[in-house]
Amino acid sequence: MIRENKKRLLDKKNYRNEPCFETFTCKVCGRTVIPEGAGSNHRNHCPECLWSVHMDNEPGDRKSDCHGRMEPIAVWVRKDGEWAIVHRCTVCGKLSSNRIAADDNPMKLMAIAMRPFTSGAIDKERIKNMIATMEEEPDMKK
Amino acid sequence: MAEELKCRICGANFSKEHTHCPNCLSGRHEECDGTLEPIAVWVKQDDTWDIILRCRLCGEIVTEAVCQDDNPIKIMSIASKPIASPPFPIEKLNEMTDLMGGNGTIDGYYYDKRK
Structure with missing residues (x-):
């Protein structure tokens, strides 16, 4: 137990309590990502293509053996009004959420946010009918 | 007769086949008994939708398929939240x-x- 604690102290690849200032190359688009300009101490995705890599089981522990690419599937708004990206591992299907950084590509973020409106999974006719039944104008129709 | 469950959030009754409430889309997290809150919509490659739910208690994120009788206005409301802010x-x-x-x-x- 003591040895384990000591190992954890010496192990530098543990970012649960400390910020991570590592430069990495994006696995998807090949861009070199530097920690400066993120406005966040925990950047985990490429600012250009927004893809991430599955490294952690718990945030910051670097203990995953999967190392699959993580696709940005959705954005959501936190309680404090900030956006966060939901990533899904293409290999094992793990989901995780991360705050957006200051230099993330705004056009890509908007594209992800607008995705539900461009697909026809919910029938437009159905919503139209629903609204039509709520509006009270029976005399007009007759 | 099918057994009915009562939604904790909105109080609507729904059958046990549903994993989430079709009226307000929230559910119950089996592992920790927390409330699953709908946070986003995932549009898959084959143009089907999944709802992304997050547990209020432990913060775990799960996905669930949209079923036929889910409230379409509620789904659109969740999808348009990022655009509104x-x-x-x-x-x-x-x-x-x-x-x-x-x-x-x-x-x-x-x-x-x-x-």
Whole structure:
């Protein structure tokens, strides 16, 4: 137990309590990502293509053996009004959420946010009918 | 007769086959008995939708398929939340991508060109 604690102290690849200032190359688009300009101490995705890599089981522990690419599937708004990206591992299907950084590509973020409106999974006719039944104008129709 | 469950959030009754309430889309997290809150909509490659739910107690994120009798207005409301509170001015979107060297334009010029 003591040895384990000591190992954890010496192990530098543990970012649960400390910020991570590592430069990495994006696995998807090949861009070199530097920690400066993120406005966040925990950047985990490429600012250009927004893809991430599955490294952690718990945030910051670097203990995953999967190392699959993580696709940005959705954005959501936190309680404090900030956006966060939901990533899904293409290999094992793990989901995780991360705050957006200051230099993330705004056009890509908007594209992800607008995705539900461009697909026809919910029938437009159905919503139209629903609204039509709520509006009270029976005399007009007759 | 099918057994009915009562939603904790909105009080609507629904059958036990559903994993989430079709009226307010929230559910119950089996592991920790927390409330699953719908946070986003995931559009898959084959154009089907999944709801992304997050547990209020432990923070775990799960996905669930949209079923036929889910409230369509509620789904659209969740999908439009990010657009209602953008983190940057939408009017300056084009300017900002130009500065960053991105290939995006608001009128989708590059997309048409690729086709």
